[in-house]
Amino acid sequence: MKKAIxxxxxxxxxxxxxxxxxxxxxxxxxxxxxxxxALIKTPEQIEGIRRSGVINTGVLDLxxxxxxxxxxxxxxxxxxYDYTTSHGAIPAPLGYEGYPKSVCTSINEVxxxxxxxxxxxxxxxxxxxxxxxxxxxxxxxxxxxxxIIGQTTPEKEKLVRVARECLEVGIKAAKPWGFVGDIGxxxxxxxxxxxxxxxxDLCGHGVGLEFHEEPEVEHWNTRRNGMLLxxxxxxxxxxxxxxxxxxxxxxxxxxxxxxTEDELPSAQWEHTFVMTEHGLEILTH
Numbered sequence: 001m002k003k004a005i006x007x008x009x010x011x012x013x014x015x016x017x018x019x020x021x022x023x024x025x026x027x028x029x030x031x032x033x034x035x036x037x038a039l040i041k042t043p044e045q046i047e048g049i050r051r052s053g054v055i056n057t058g059v060l061d062l063x064x065x066x067x068x069x070x071x072x073x074x075x076x077x078x079x080x081y082d083y084t085t086s087h088g089a090i091p092a093p094l095g096y097e098g099y100p101k102s103v104c105t106s107i108n109e110v111x112x113x114x115x116x117x118x119x120x121x122x123x124x125x126x127x128x129x130x131x132x133x134x135x136x137x138x139x140x141x142x143x144x145x146x147x148i149i150g151q152t153t154p155e156k157e158k159l160v161r162v163a164r165e166c167l168e169v170g171i172k173a174a175k176p177w178g179f180v181g182d183i184g185x186x187x188x189x190x191x192x193x194x195x196x197x198x199x200x201d202l203c204g205h206g207v208g209l210e211f212h213e214e215p216e217v218e219h220w221n222t223r224r225n226g227m228l229l230x231x232x233x234x235x236x237x238x239x240x241x242x243x244x245x246x247x248x249x250x251x252x253x254x255x256x257x258x259x260t261e262d263e264l265p266s267a268q269w270e271h272t273f274v275m276t277e278h279g280l281e282i283l284t285h
Contacts, residue, residue: 010037035214046234046283055089059080059132060132063132067149068122069122069124072120072122073114091132105120106266107122110259113258122149124151125152129146131144139208140210142284143285166239170219173185174275176277177228178228178229180218184218184219184221191241197246199246200218207234207272217237231275234273240267240268244260245262247261248260271283
């Protein structure tokens with residue numbers, strides 16, 4: 001079937017315009033960025049992503065029960081691999097662009113993509129992000145949680161709490177027929193109000209049929225609208241909140257580990273969502 005392409009949204013020739021087509025085209029004709037049809041998941045695809053998310057949540061629940069001072073991050077990696085594969089799924093990070101492990105474990109000043117190691121032992125007072133991604137029957141899900149090991153400082157406790165609040169305000173800001181940019185504006189406002197900064201070099205992303213899809217979900221105020229949010233889109237929100245500067249660098253030795261430029265702590269929470277006519281529905285917990 002031939003396609004009449006109009007920027008991002010096309011209507012197959014010979015088919016009548018639906019109400020969704022008309023609404024998206026009205027935004028597109030005003031110059032806004034709109035999704036392609038491929039980004040609007042079918043009910044069957046959403047159900048597949050939801051099933052993947054159940055396993056992803058189970059992995060994080062297991063980590064939450066088991067994580068403790070004296071545990072190595074390699075032990076966390078084994079927990080993730082064993083649980084995921086025993087449930088008929090695949091850890092999405094394993095082998096992705098050469099990444100060597102099944103999970104990312106990011107401690108204190110590590111923002112994200114920390115590589116598990118037998119030499120890395122969790123200590124009392126650490127804060128650690130465990131980022132888990134799962135493939136089940138070709139469907140991807142993605143989520144992360146922060147864990148406080150024992151008791152930590154009031155400053156770190158506040159950072160972890162505010163990072164979670166930033167995810168929550170991002171959820172509230174994401175509305176059907178709103179824009180991706182609304183999410184970053186709300187998150188940045190809450191982080192700055194609490195004296196923290198938001199990482200600008202990394203972002204959330206579409207997910208579901210691939211590990212990383214459009215749109216890019218930036219968590220800081222870019223002062224741009226970004227892509228139109230349409231029911232059926234599936235994406236993550238995963239704000240990375242820093243105690244000091246928002247600037248980061250990548251460890252040259254492993255090429256993966258992202259660290260705060262001033263080596264002050266960072267915290268992050270993440271969920272996968274589907275946009276509905278009524279707002280976001282969480283597909284991972």
